[in-house]
Amino acid sequence: MRGHRDLRLLAAATLVCAIGSLITPLGPVRAIFAVPLTLIFPGYAVTAAAFGARLPAWPERLPLTLGVSLACLALASIVLNYVPGGIHGFPWTIILVVIVLASCRTAARRRRRTTVEFGPFPSFKPSPATAVLAVGSLAAVVAALILAQNTVTTNHVYGYTQLWIEPPRASDGPAQIGITSEQQQTRAYRLMIEIEGESDPLKRTFELEPGETRMVTVPIDESAGPVGVEARLYLRGRQDKAYRRVSTQLR
């Protein structure tokens, strides 16, 4: 690849990104290495290999680089699917490095001693005002994304409460009744669990904050046969009507 600066640069950047994406501990930081490694380098390298010394102008290279990268990723995933171990990060890194380096080598061989003309590339000499606008644009986009990620506070939506039995299917293990509040405010509850064969229902009263979960274990005699269990949840102050109801058979 001697004499082909773009290819040497591409090969070096590929290796740096491959190593960076493997050893960097934080996922979002790894994305800085992984995005060019997956979405830019393969497409550029394969395009360079296909065209040799006659690379198209940058308007063509832009869709080719990204589009061919996407096609390469889709096709390479089929190859990895049949590699022992399947689709993991390390095989992905290897296959991408192989695609890029092999393509760079092919491109260099096809170019021989021809110097590639890259054509005019848009010059970038920002005035101070342009730089201010660029920073402002970046700030606006970041603010838009942060605002979109932000979970809002609202009292315009209906809160509710979940009541469930765990495990959901009849089993030999101990059963539990779970209550999770998805209410807007702290609510008080009364839980009544009727167990087949027991004269008195099990009663619990408690309060739950929004997002809080309470688990109540159902005491049953494990030596007995199948036992029906029904749990009713009441909102405190409304004892006449069951708010939630679940039932199951325990073995």
Next chain:
Amino acid sequence: MRRERLAVSRRALLPNRFAAIVFASGLGLLLCSLANALSRAGEAPTPLLYWAGILLIAVPIFYRLTSEDASPGERLLLVCLLGLALFGVKLVRDAPIFTFADEFLHGYNSNQVSIHHHLFQPNPILETSKYYPGLEGATSALRTLTGLSAYSAGAIVIGAARLVAMSAMFVLFWRVSGSDRAAGIGTAIFTGNFNFLFWSAQFSYQSMALPLLLLIMLAVVELENGPRRARDAWRTLAALVIAGVVITHHITSYWVAAFLVAMSILSARIKRVPKRPNPWRLAVFAVVLTIIWLVIVASDTVGYISPTITNAIDSSLHTATGEAPTRDLFQGATSTVKPTPGVARAISLLAVLLLAGGLPFGLRTVWRRYRNQPIALIFGVAAIGFFGALALRLTPAAWETGNRASEFLFIGLSFVLGCVGLERWRPQRARWLGRAAAAAALTVILVGGAIAGWPWDSQLARAVKVHSEEGPVISSPPLAMAEWANRYGSDDEKWGAETATSRMLLDPGDRRVFSDFTANLIEVIPDNEVVPFQLELLHEDHIHYVVVDRREVAGDGIRGFFFSEGDKPTTGWLPHVAVTKFEGVPGATRIYDSGSIVVFAIGPAAPGERLKQP
């Protein structure tokens, strides 16, 4: 000396025009994000805030694209900016989790690839999607290398695909028309297709495949018109991308094959000097590869697509002959959804009128200038075909087919309308009028397309997670149920649910959930009784859990994922008996109850079992 100094300081104060447009786009995106945040908070912001954001993004770009003096490079950057900024509008609407019905299906597929490290994992709701794993395969590269979620990695992949679409379309139109101005305007018109703003921006296989189709089109045009020595390179890259499309999306692969066959036939028929290469080899490659993939890998696709097409044809015939009523446009899906306001309808219809009005002028230009180019003729036919697809929107069972087809046909329409040349109209008294009219028309087409393509009441986000009045985060009923199922459900058990809950049970629930026509679920769940044959179907399909969602939006793949708003009536909810009917099923137990959503565990079939009265 003083004058020179003034000139320097003036240049420093005057920003680059492109930078100003980028800034306007950033502000527009921020306005859209603010409108969505207010909507999630239930503050019912004025729609003007959101549409002002869209206009702030689009209008400066449109106006600049109509100018004479912008360079091709600037136009290319402008259309890329337009595509990305409008993709940003979709991103700031997200939760940020998947909230579009198809995204849950592909998010589930992507999660399955991450869990099992192999492609072709079954998808219980859309079985066909597993045979076209290109999108999930590409996303898996980013996910395995970074640990990002399906949502985040998917947004990056679809964003890249969006850039491919905009840049490939611009260069394609430029090469065919020879005018970068017409190419820029044509590409801008494409953003007015009904699906551009939301549907085609979702994490779904067509969102990646359609941009690759545009790249194939570009390669074919370069093959014809470019330098002889570069032909092999274009052919090789086109073949690579065709293979990528074939494994990514069935419908797009058929369009690719149809396009290449049409190109080959027209290239053979049109006599040109000097003779141009015929892309027949690529056509044969595309047809053979598509058939091989369909027959060997994805044979189930035939059973998936054929009823849709058959129903569309039958329904169209019934509507045309007056046996069936036409589909109402702009109507709410349920009784609680208000119809689209009159102004919005008017803009949408005006957009269609502008498209139709420009068509004859565009076709005339195409015929006069480009009729010796096969692709220009194909674009002309597609432009006319778009209005045929538009007619399908009036037919209840065919509107979806028409909607899907319209996006492909809109490529041709965009080129044809880009050739109209309204921006070149310069009357003596107002030389700016042509450009202003062209920019205004582009704006109406964009806004009208967005209104026609997505329900008015769902343009803005709704909440799936909010901070409660006391602070902690609470989830919408279907999301909370899906999270519960994810925690307590078992991997080998099957669930049955209607559209909204089923999608969330797929992702983030990660459950094997069936919906729609499996075990007749869409009829069993809302019915007031379970009849014996329905119970048999549930047992035959080994459905372990049935989710009864009483909400009116349970079957709504657009509105069903969110919180119910405090002021919405519950009159359209299923009656209690629709829930309690399962208590009469022998062995069934009611294991989850959140008021609007109840889950039943269906016991195994017992010999001679009979339904009990609840």
